[in-house]
Amino acid sequence: MFSSLGYSESPLFAQFRRLEQEFDELFGAWSPWAAGIRSLPAGTFPAINVASNPDSVVVYVFAPGIDPKSLEVSLQENVLSISGQRDIAAEPNATHYRQERFSGAFRRAINLPEDVDADKVEATYRDGIVQITVQRHESAKPRLIQIH
Amino acid sequence: MNAQTEVMENRGNGSVEQSRRAPTTESALRPAVDIYETGEGIVLQADMPGVSKERLSLRVEGNNLLVEGSIGIAPQEQMTALYADVRSTVYRRSFALSNELEADKIDATLKDGLLTVRIPKRAELRARRIEVRS
Numbered sequence: 001m002f003s004s005l006g007y008s009e010s011p012l013f014a015q016f017r018r019l020e021q022e023f024d025e026l027f028g029a030w031s032p033w034a035a036g037i038r039s040l041p042a043g044t045f046p047a048i049n050v051a052s053n054p055d056s057v058v059v060y061v062f063a064p065g066i067d068p069k070s071l072e073v074s075l076q077e078n079v080l081s082i083s084g085q086r087d088i089a090a091e092p093n094a095t096h097y098r099q100e101r102f103s104g105a106f107r108r109a110i111n112l113p114e115d116v117d118a119d120k121v122e123a124t125y126r127d128g129i130v131q132i133t134v135q136r137h138e139s140a141k142p143r144l145i146q147i148h
Numbered sequence: 149m150n151a152q153t154e155v156m157e158n159r160g161n162g163s164v165e166q167s168r169r170a171p172t173t174e175s176a177l178r179p180a181v182d183i184y185e186t187g188e189g190i191v192l193q194a195d196m197p198g199v200s201k202e203r204l205s206l207r208v209e210g211n212n213l214l215v216e217g218s219i220g221i222a223p224q225e226q227m228t229a230l231y232a233d234v235r236s237t238v239y240r241r242s243f244a245l246s247n248e249l250e251a252d253k254i255d256a257t258l259k260d261g262l263l264t265v266r267i268p269k270r271a272e273l274r275a276r277r278i279e280v281r282s
């Protein structure tokens with residue numbers, strides 16, 4: 001619809017637009033949270049995605065190849081902190097060509113919506129993703145208001 | 149409507165056709181890898197969180213090893229994104245193999261989103277200790 005504005009002629013912008021189309025439906029759209037005060041530059045380990053619905057907030061922590069027992073997840077008010085350790089043992093007598101994978105201690109904190117209930121948190125680890133589900137307070141859920 | 153216009157544009161010009169294919173590769177996530185070589189062969193480790201065995205594809209095409217996988221997060225009802233470091237659900241990366249590697253004897257394991265691929269060297273080409281006679 002806006003192609004008449006002319007920028008569609010630029011292959012760069014066309015590429016950006018196609019990139020957006022390729023993105024996953026859930027996490028593809030930009031959100032005001034993208035520039036959150038605790039957000040970190042791309043490539044930070046571990047990567048985090050956050051999604052929510054009226055009942056809960058779900059945090060996905062992309063932390064492959066770690067022992068889930070070494071992870072520490074804590075929620076204070078509405079700030080969720082995740083810390084842990086991933087040690088990559090270097091093979092002796094080997095020639096290393098690429099070492100891109102993160103090694104060492106990590107810590108990340110992320111703001112969750114203010115209505116989360118810090119007492120109702122569940123975390124699971126599967127295929128290298130920690131999924132943390134925090135319930136929202138009952139009072140914050142949308143209610144149907146009767147009109148008399 | 150925009151999408152249709154684009155397809156038309158691309159068909160009209162062969163060079164644009166090339167750039168049309170590129171974004172599919174770019175929008176895929178490039179997994180971080182460690183690669184090292186031992187006496188037996190080459191070991192490649194790739195971070196692919198969210199990928200299960202069923203969603204992983206490992207192919208040798210000609211001289212290239214192609215690693216692909218997709219993230220299997222079951223979306224829950226009425227979910228909207230609040231924040232996202234990861235904005236794609238597909239991982240893709242390829243590596244050129246060299247002749248001394250035995251591409252048909254590749255061994256791969258996947259555990260907790262960490263892929264480990266072992267590519268052995270041909271037996272006759274493995275490093276041997278050469279005796280020095282006095």
